[in-house]
Amino acid sequence: MAQTQPQPQTPTPIRFGILGCADIARKVSRAISLSPNAIIYAIGSRSFEKAAKFAASNNFPDSAKIYGSYDAVLDDPNVDAVYVPLPTSLHIKWAVAAAEKKKHILLEKPVALNVGEFDKVVEACELNGLQLMDSTMWMHNPRTAKMKEFLSDTEKFGHLRSIHATFTFAADQDFLENDIRVKPDLDALGALGDAGWYCVRFILWANDFNLPKSVTALPGTIFNKAGVIISCGAALHWEDGKVATFHCSFLANLTMTVTASGTKGSLHLNDFVIPFEEKQGSFTTATDSGFTELVTGWAPLPSQHTVMTDLPQEARMVTEFSRLVKGVKNGDGAVEKMWPTISRKTQLVLDAVKTSVEKGGEAVSLS
């Protein structure tokens, strides 16, 4: 086990250890490199060779440590934080292990197989005074803040009444047979845990993270042969009459649409998870929409807004996470509990959808 004590390039950046060589770790590795306050410090895989190859093909700094196990990463005292892109079923084991080794945690979604497991991760992080954040990148796009501004504007948007989110992509045969997201022992939540996570997160985000009163799975859930959900949807319903629906699937062309209607305004976007372009994101708003005199057209017309971003959303996520970690580490900041709180709420709704699916579409109460 490596026990070297290398000097980081600068004492300032947060030193990331990466657990495993998942495909998504390529994107997040780049994000760490792009972040001004973070560096890739180490990667561990069950295979040293695999880790070395991953580091080489993803422009890791020469200084990056290569380890032949996840444990070795956690045992490296210079690793400040870990990024955990492991299959969901392994989150509880490795996130808790990381917390016990005092590593802050950036955790891939879905955060756990169920909220009970996630609570153990949260508990371990709290016990050790660690920042926990899930890797929902779009939350960190500056477009998101701009959309929130609009949704919070009681004059321009009013109060949310309904929201619909769709996230589908057309998985190829190899994915449908071999991807961890279709395996009951790896990512047992399937399309719900993957694409559905984003839909639920957006819906909750638009609702200021107020949980719905009830969650009802819609008819038409599709399972693969192993019993994993590959297509499903649900309806959410709030005490005050707000409603939401979402649909997530591995079986239809890439679609990432949100429509939110408020008493005074509405919001649309067709790329809510991953913006069409890296350096900018758009959305459409409308306020007090009505018709021309004989109802032959709209007046006013909706308007499009484009928000530029210097850093891609995933790099902004790493930067924000690292900023929080640095505060905790230096003692001049505190753990931001909002992040695990919203992870938990998202997981809670996913769990309710799954329960409703299992009960044939019975409404599951969350209040």
Added chain:
Amino acid sequence: MAQTQPQPQTPTPIRFGILGCADIARKVSRAISLSPNAIIYAIGSRSFEKAAKFAASNNFPDSAKIYGSYDAVLDDPNVDAVYVPLPTSLHIKWAVAAAEKKKHILLEKPVALNVGEFDKVVEACELNGLQLMDSTMWMHNPRTAKMKEFLSDTEKFGHLRSIHATFTFAADQDFLENDIRVKPDLDALGALGDAGWYCVRFILWANDFNLPKSVTALPGTIFNKAGVIISCGAALHWEDGKVATFHCSFLANLTMTVTASGTKGSLHLNDFVIPFEEKQGSFTTATDSGFTELVTGWAPLPSQHTVMTDLPQEARMVTEFSRLVKGVKNGDGAVEKMWPTISRKTQLVLDAVKTSVEKGGEAVSLS
């Protein structure tokens, strides 16, 4: 009762009689005037003065007959066809009466309070060899044909997997208290019969009018004090796994969104009922959508399509209806049964949603 036998301007155009002075009749009157094969021939209201005022303020031709009753319009032998924008509860009485007087019928939506009533209208039209068409204007926009081309393209769109439609508008206090669409004795289907009609029609249209296997009302239906639906939604589910959801409401800012996802492509538009602009309509398509190398953007990007129209969609509707009527009248064409058939299917789904609402969200089978 007027028994004059005026000469129409030309023997060719179909001579319309309009039953009542509903607000929507203003738009359709203009559409009749714009149509090359139709003329406004007569209008009848329970009040002669109201009819006269309506004619004067809506640029009716000087030749237009003004009648103080609906019966008088039906009794005028020169009236070829009637446009029926009366409250839904009156459709059965006046559409059947019109059919018995051999008038072809352009009928506002929802076509009836329930499919049983509509069947009586259909029967009366069939007995008398008459064309019946509902007034779903967007069906006649050339954009609709272009979208159908895309949805039917197995290479570009593949097979439909899911579709969501939202149609909401923010009714003002006067509407919510006085409009016929909130009155149980007039338009008892409320928002479902009005905004919901369009959502259901689009969903069925995209499904080549194959009826769903089941219809399930979503939690969160809102009724007014009189028990009329002013906000609701439903999930539809087909035997082959296709799913659809819709939301319709009088309580949120004008929103007219459709998202359809197929195995290979997707379709979006935000103005499906009434295009933003009268002379053109746009929609967005995507085919084989995927991501850039590190999943930091889309490749290829969706593309926007704009379809111009010489005549507004409602005038194209009148023109098509009149073309069919003329064929029947001249004996060189036949009644197009597709139109009442799709009206009936739309009504059947509305009925199922209403039943499901009444049964607290129980699935209603349509197979």
